[in-house]
Amino acid sequence: MSNSHAVVAEQFDDRAQQHEASSLGMWIFLATEIMFFGGLFTAYTVYRNIHTAAFETASHLLNAKLGAFNTAVLICSSLTMALAVQAAQMGKRKRLITYLLSTMALGLVFIYIKFILEWHHDFLEGLAPGLHFTYAGPHASRVELFFCFYFIMTGVHALHMIVGEGVMTVLLVMAWRGAFSQERYNPIEMMGLYWHFVDIVWIFLFPLLYLLGARF
Amino acid sequence: MPHAFPLFPVQASSAAPGVDQLFYFLIAVSVFFSALIFLLIFYFAIKYRRRSKDEAPPKNQVTNSIQLEVLWTVIPMVLVAVMYFWGADIFVRDARPPRNATEVFVVGKQWMWQIEHTNGKREINALHIPVDQPIKLTMTSQDVIHDFSVPAFRMKNDVLPDRYTTEWFKATRTGKFHLFCDQYCGMGHSLMRGWVYVMKPEDYERWLRSDVTGITMADQGETLYHNLGCITCHGTGKGPAFAGLYGKPVKLSDGQTVVANDAYLRESILYPTAQIVNGYSPIMPTFKGQVSEDQVLQLIAYIKSLGSTESNTGAP
Amino acid sequence: MSSPEVELPIESRVHYLNAGYGIKSWLLTTDHKRIGLMYLVSITFFFCFGGIAATLMRLNLLEPQGLLVEPETYNKLFSMHGIIMVFFFLIPSIPAVLGNFLIPMMIGARDVAFPRLNLLSWYVFMTGGLLALYAVIAGGVDTGWTFYTPLSTAYSNTHVMAAAAGVFIAGFSSILTGMNFVVTIHKMRAPGLSWFRLPLFIWAMYATSIIFILGTPVIAISLALVGLERWFHVGIFDPALGGDPLLFQHMFWFYSHPAVYVMILPSMGVISELVTAFSKKKIFGYHFIAFSSIAIAAIGFLVWGHHMFISGQSIYAGLVFSALSFAVAIPSAIKVFNWTATLYKGSISYEAPMLYALGFIGLFTIGGLTGLFLATLAVDQHVHDTYFVVAHFHYIMVGGAVMGYLGGIHYWWPKISGRLYPDGWARVAAIIIFVGFNLTFFPQFILGYLGMPRRYAVYPAEFHTLNVVSTAGASILGLGYVIPLVYLIWSMRYGPEAGPNPWHATGLEWTTASPPPTHNFEETPVVTEEPYAYDRLAEEIQVV
């Protein structure tokens, strides 16, 4: 895996070309992800504009404190991920493993809060459209629409995190076996880009879902 | 239809000649450019054909001409600009029903058209209208998206669930014309069609008055107003009064002002808490599921019939 | 060029086709040429499938009351025809077959940038395709290829989920392909191959890839939302919850209108190659054709609302979308004029690919011009959702995209297989297809203006004559499509050897052997001149 022969794949001329190609490929992939989430954001924006008051009511049913805390957790994991990439760039195997592990742990904290503390709670409150929806306050049907989007958007986001955790596990094993070096850290760098992107998506989901209208 | 093989549909509405003229213009442009391209290709293809297998490629090839590029950019631009404004002009005019139009109400459902006239006369998969008189259709669907299309009138519009769309036309010749559902709506889509009967005004009046109970849509709406218990709030001041409401601006509790039109009234009946009138509390239950689309239209017709009275009491 | 190795007969030379034998050497290959061929076989299968559905539809319409099937079955036929042909034939046709095969060769690379992703994209495509096939076999789907809500979410009780999942999954194959192409074109070009020395096919594929990348994710998420709404009975587009069925139409057409350019842009790229090669002339207005491809891809994203003029969309939005739709006509017109001008003072020969190219220009002209009718608000209000629309988009998708695809397959077949097909048969087939196509679809313009709605299983009797003409044309068209299938397969074994450059064309792909070796070139080529240098004699590309 780590011998110099395998560092450059046969279709490339040299390491620089390979590195540029994979970075560009990753960014293009992230562009497709922007459009993928973008579809959801478009639909959400349209409905928020039609049903402004109802969406604010619904937003206030969410726990903004947990949302803010989770944002902080994800930002921490972004930091450790950035440091992991830096460690990989400098060829520091031990530090790389430590930072990867902390990133994964923080990711799991986020998922725990999301699923157990929030989703489960929302479900018990009767805020899960299609499964258990009992809310009967003002704008009930539009609140249901909001919660459709809440679950889909956070669900797709959480799915991306779970995929990220899976890939990171593979990278961790590879790092353990010493597959990365100063010459070959591309996969870690790509992983970093993906993870930061997932963070950015959450940075937008947080105000859009939790902070609509003033809470007082 | 006397011809077995017509090339153009009959013009039976005031809008048809305008649309057809624009269509002829588009055909003229298309024929001109198609012919130009075809002739040039044929001419070049024959004139510059390769005469022997090992003919050398031509020398001094012309591969660029800014003048030509500008020419064939600008000319199409001018032509499409003409098309755009011409088409937009007709389209915008067709979107504005005249004030004196006779209203007819259409409910689409899988797979039939239910039509109700204001005097309470109903018909299915047929629409009787008088000639030379503007007709405005207010349309909604009980299930999926349909489309009310009358090719002879060059007019169509989609019919959506939970929403009113409109279209209007003025028939200019009497006769029987196709009515199609043009938006694919499931299994019986191609059977969801009928006829538009354009009649002389006196025939139309006779038709309108035959087999009719004498109960207008507004009357039926008034009955519903009592039976559904609307009167207990809207007749007592607990809810907003209806008299003189239709077409007026309404101030909502969130500070917005909306006009009390068909769409607003419909939403207020089915989703009462969505738009609360300023000064009232959101206590009205939803009537979604309790009233059918045609009953909603009857209630609206009733409220509309109270339109001109400026009194502040509830029911007249 | 005339290295002794090339002179050897095909059998005794190692090339990409005989570099490995057995099913495994194909299913696990990362060679872009083999992957292209795997796509060729797959989409030919899907094309036959969609074609059979079309044949049954046309037969049914022989009688106003329906000759063969119940309306219920007819609805399933046209839905499957649309879904299979659009998502599993037209969209992958030129990009996945010719694009995969040619892009690395045209830019002098050994392979695409990410060969394993390339193979993955084929598997993803096949997974999607098999799901769609499952939907048919399990009983069909009847929503049309447009999946409009609330029909698809709440009312249809057919296999919408399987079909939508198939399209959703196949979408990721487009995304991977687009990603691969953009990176390949950016990073893998041979020394000296600057942007304006690229063949126009590459420009077209680049524009297509932009649409793949920016559009496909949106259809994926829209169909996912339809699936979720159907699955959990929640109301994302359900008006009862305040949802908006038109929002689905917006999201659907945001991808699906640009998808039309995914079909036609690659064909335009192919035509640019064919017109120059068979008139032995430099392309007229290279820069204008190149940039008009990019312009079409970019403006193509701004015009989707013209599918919704009469859908209950705001008339203001209609006015904006109409204007933008006219704007996209300009770059298309520029291309047609430039191709025509390329013929001027050329040395034109009429092998089969050229017949397809000239047919394309004619049919695309008609298809494009009738598009103006649909962009014109008032006329669209009459012809929307009628056979006029059906005729228009078949002129673009079949008269345009498929003619370009067939032209391209014929042109590069000697490179793909190393052998020549019988040109006489190929010319006959091209003419039959051209005639059959016009006979099938031209009457539908008239039907549409007369008011015959699309997607009708039964129809009023006065539309009978034109429908019979159309069906007659379809039978000729169908015959035309079978002929190439036969002689191309025949030629793979019995065709005479083609040699590296049977057309005496320019372009890097013609400098290597036919069929090419696994890594395309013996040595990395160096490019020293502009493309289509027919004014100098061929074979001037210097191999260092």
Place this chain on the structure above:
Amino acid sequence: MSEHIAPKKLYFFVFASLLVLTLLTWQIAYVDLGQWNIVVALAIAVGKASLVAMFFMHLRWSGSMMRIVVCAAVFWLAIMITLTLGDVLTRGRVVPSQGWHTSAAILHTAAPANQQR
């Protein structure tokens, strides 16, 4: 290219700014700004996202092509949102005319638009 190795100090500085901004956006949600709450919240989100993209994702040191890719996606997303909203927000407002439910109808309150009975 992104072979650039950024100093640790910079990462921690960006991290701290992100946390401060998160705290800020959360607290502002408890202040009533009317329509502006969402605008402020999104403006802060854009700021945070740019910080992450520029420094954590090394966009600041990357080639222009990467930036073009990101800008293209954001731009196309903006197109999708703008044109869709353009329809939704102007829908139902039929051109002011002699029509029924329009501002013109308000002006003519005295005249009954259409006598039903």
